[in-house]
Amino acid sequence: MEPVVHFRSAVALLGRFPALAGVDLDVGRGEVVLLQGPNGAGKTTLLRACAGLVAVVGGEARVLGEDLRLDRRTVRRRVGLLGHATALYDELTVADNVHFWARAAGASRADADGALTRLGLDGRLRDVAVHRLSAGQRRRTSIAAMLARRPELWLLDEPHAGLDAAGRDLVDGLVGEASAAGATVLVASHELERAQALAGRIVTVAGGAVVEDRVVADAS
Numbered sequence: 001m002e003p004v005v006h007f008r009s010a011v012a013l014l015g016r017f018p019a020l021a022g023v024d025l026d027v028g029r030g031e032v033v034l035l036q037g038p039n040g041a042g043k044t045t046l047l048r049a050c051a052g053l054v055a056v057v058g059g060e061a062r063v064l065g066e067d068l069r070l071d072r073r074t075v076r077r078r079v080g081l082l083g084h085a086t087a088l089y090d091e092l093t094v095a096d097n098v099h100f101w102a103r104a105a106g107a108s109r110a111d112a113d114g115a116l117t118r119l120g121l122d123g124r125l126r127d128v129a130v131h132r133l134s135a136g137q138r139r140r141t142s143i144a145a146m147l148a149r150r151p152e153l154w155l156l157d158e159p160h161a162g163l164d165a166a167g168r169d170l171v172d173g174l175v176g177e178a179s180a181a182g183a184t185v186l187v188a189s190h191e192l193e194r195a196q197a198l199a200g201r202i203v204t205v206a207g208g209a210v211v212e213d214r215v216v217a218d219a220s
Contacts (some may be wrong), residue, residue, distance in 0.1 A: 003031050004064055004153055004184040011058030012049050021208035022059065027201075032179050034199035035188040042208040043188040044084070047155040047170055050186065051081040064152055077105045080151030080197035082159055086142045090131035094121050097130060098144045105149035115148035121169070132207065135162045148160065154178055154185040160194060172198060 005027040011021035019042050027033050037041045043194050048054040050063050066075040082164035088097045095116060102112035103175040109127040116122045119140045125133070130141060139162040146154070156173070160168045175198050189195035196202065196216065 002062075002065060003027055004031075005186070006062040007056075007060065009059035010049070010056050010061045012045055012054050012056050014045065014054075019054075019209055020049060020056070023208070023210055025203065025210055025213070027184055029184055030179050030182050031201060032175060032187065033201045033203055034195045034200045035186060035203050035205055036190075036192060036195075036207040041205040043205050044157055045208070046205065047081065047157055047186060047188055048083075049154055050153065051079050052076045053081070063138050075148075077110040078151065079153040079155060080146035080149050081155040081157075082142060082146050084155045084161075086130075086138055088130045088138065088141060088145065091094065091129060093127050093129055094133070094137075094141050094144075095126045097141060098148050101145040101151075102148035105151070107148055111150055112144075112148040115144040118147060118174070119144040136164055136167060139163055140167060143171065143174070149207075153181055154183055156185065156187045156189075158189055158191075159187060160189070160191055168194070 003026040005025060007023045010020055010023040011018055023046060035046065045054055049056055049061065052068060052075045056068050063075050064078050070088055098116055099109060099112045099218045116126060121140060121144055130138060133141065159171050178185055187195050187198065199216055201215055203210055208212060
């Protein structure tokens with residue numbers, strides 16, 4: 001079976017700087033993989049390349065069977081990226097944002113409503129404009145918008161940031177549910193103890209390349 005993510009000697013540039021400098025990585029269906037490494041190692045660029053948001057200019061890069069060097073647009077509807085910055089519209093309500101991103105991926109209104117409920121946003125917060133939310137509420141809204149897309153590949157960049165204890169536990173539960181349902185999850189995190197408990201593999205990135213790839217022996 002073809003890997004969900006397949007990179008061979010993949011190179012991506014930020015300006016003239018090789019943010020990815022020959023990445024080799026294969027990730028299969030249903031896997032949860034932790035990307036770890038220092039700031040500037042290339043973890044965020046790798047996630048954004050998988051999402052079709054950063055051009056791969058050398059080597060091989062296939063995600064969900066799509067050749068990213070030929071077509072980055074098609075894969076964007078099939079992945080969910082939770083980044084540092086939100087992709088929310090401040091003047092729209094929580095519900096309008098989640099419904100918008102669901103429609104953009106071809107998901108249904110029921111998918112959006114289900115995501116709002118799962119993230120605890122189906123009550124009074126549903127009709128609140130995003131610019132009035134706290135940082136934690138905005139993070140929950142971003143997660144709901146990603147969940148509503150029903151992505152086949154989850155790309156999570158510091159997913160626990162800005163969340164309280166209940167929100168962090170909720171993220172962990174969602175990751176487990178996604179993997180059990182057959183989705184693939186890549187998580188970049190500095191919260192290693194929590195993230196390692198989720199992952200079946202740990203991939204260390206440094207200098208824009210994968211320098212270690214190991215299985216978590218006690219992964220459940």
